[in-house]
Amino acid sequence: MKNDIYDDLFGKVQMGYAVIESMKLAQWKLFLKQGLGLHLADDSETTQRYRIDSHACRLLVNKGKAEDIQTIGYEVTDEHSLNRILARFEGRKLKVEKHTGEEAQLRGVDEFHRLTGPKGLGIELYVNAQTSGQPLNMLSSGFVTGPAGMGHVAMTSRLPTKVQRFYQEFFDARLSDRIHQPMAGGVMLDIAFLRLNERHHSVAIAATRGLRLDPIRTKVQHMNLQVASMDDLSNSFRRCKDLGFEMAHEIGQHPNDLELSFYVITPSGFEIELGWDALAVNESNWTPADYPNISVWGHKPQKAGPLDLAMLNLGNFRRGVASLLKPEYSPI
Numbered sequence: 001m002k003n004d005i006y007d008d009l010f011g012k013v014q015m016g017y018a019v020i021e022s023m024k025l026a027q028w029k030l031f032l033k034q035g036l037g038l039h040l041a042d043d044s045e046t047t048q049r050y051r052i053d054s055h056a057c058r059l060l061v062n063k064g065k066a067e068d069i070q071t072i073g074y075e076v077t078d079e080h081s082l083n084r085i086l087a088r089f090e091g092r093k094l095k096v097e098k099h100t101g102e103e104a105q106l107r108g109v110d111e112f113h114r115l116t117g118p119k120g121l122g123i124e125l126y127v128n129a130q131t132s133g134q135p136l137n138m139l140s141s142g143f144v145t146g147p148a149g150m151g152h153v154a155m156t157s158r159l160p161t162k163v164q165r166f167y168q169e170f171f172d173a174r175l176s177d178r179i180h181q182p183m184a185g186g187v188m189l190d191i192a193f194l195r196l197n198e199r200h201h202s203v204a205i206a207a208t209r210g211l212r213l214d215p216i217r218t219k220v221q222h223m224n225l226q227v228a229s230m231d232d233l234s235n236s237f238r239r240c241k242d243l244g245f246e247m248a249h250e251i252g253q254h255p256n257d258l259e260l261s262f263y264v265i266t267p268s269g270f271e272i273e274l275g276w277d278a279l280a281v282n283e284s285n286w287t288p289a290d291y292p293n294i295s296v297w298g299h300k301p302q303k304a305g306p307l308d309l310a311m312l313n314l315g316n317f318r319r320g321v322a323s324l325l326k327p328e329y330s331p332i
């Protein structure tokens with residue numbers, strides 16, 4: 001086994017589920033079921049499980065104080081590939097724990113392997129998701145999943161090279177492109193987009209150029225889900241607004257994956273980007289490009305008043321400076 005651990009794993013890993021921890025379970029139910037229109041599969045005092053396709057669980061919301069995404073589950077296509085990844089972790093002496101039983105059942109898998117990833121985000125690996133025979137009851141017509149997975153996550157980091165290396169070294173991620181976005185106060189934000197399969201990116205890593213600041217409290221800045229139609233996008237946008245959820249960025253389009261999307265602030269404070277019509281990468285002719293702006297059009301903040309922006313920038317700056325005081329976790 002060990003002699004082939006460096007065979008290419010590109011295309012064999014996909015984002016499979018996310019675990020959210022929050023004390024605001026009632027708001028999360030309103031947001032995910034009535035706002036984004038997901039299927040609520042199970043609901044208790046401490047746990048909610050949501051579906052968007054045949055998988056038994058795609059989003060797990062657990063009662064707890066983090067107000068953050070705690071874990072991303074990655075589905076691996078077969079045991080052989082999973083063993084290669086585990087061997088790579090072992091080669092780097094990283095601590096990986098195997099979980100079965102109730103924790104696995106809640107995630108809709110028989111077992112999973114867990115380690116602490118960049119910025120302390122849980123990384124869980126599994127083969128074979130459990131499926132449900134129950135018909136979906138959703139306000140959206142469908143979500144795009146399949147072999148490219150359920151969406152992507154974006155994180156801010158003060159160690160962007162290490163985060164990028166983590167996904168490249170263990171999952172054979174490829175660089176899709178980069179965006180360089182000028183921010184308030186002359187700060188430049190560099191964002192690298194990494195793909196694990198044909199989805200343009202499964203992970204995006206944002207970092208301030210020069211002095212590394214991380215103004216984001218949560219491990220994940222946003223998580224993306226992709227809907228099946230433009231009606232789904234516009235109807236979800238309207239429903240979220242009608243329910244009173246604030247848009248971090250209204251509908252717009254990114255220059256690299258060409259996805260139309262909006263960013264809504266979740267009850268826990270991080271954002272969910274709901275998107276439609278992102279391109280799939282053709283490996284035969286793809287060359288990584290650099291783009292000078294994050295959006296071709298739109299993505300305007302809902303609160304665009306000068307006072308709001310000044311306050312936001314001041315708040316972000318103060319949290320950014322505070323972030324210099326404590327080191328960011330990196331497993332490698």
Ligand SMILES: [Fe+2]
Nearest residue numbers: 154222224273
């Ligand atoms: Fe995104």
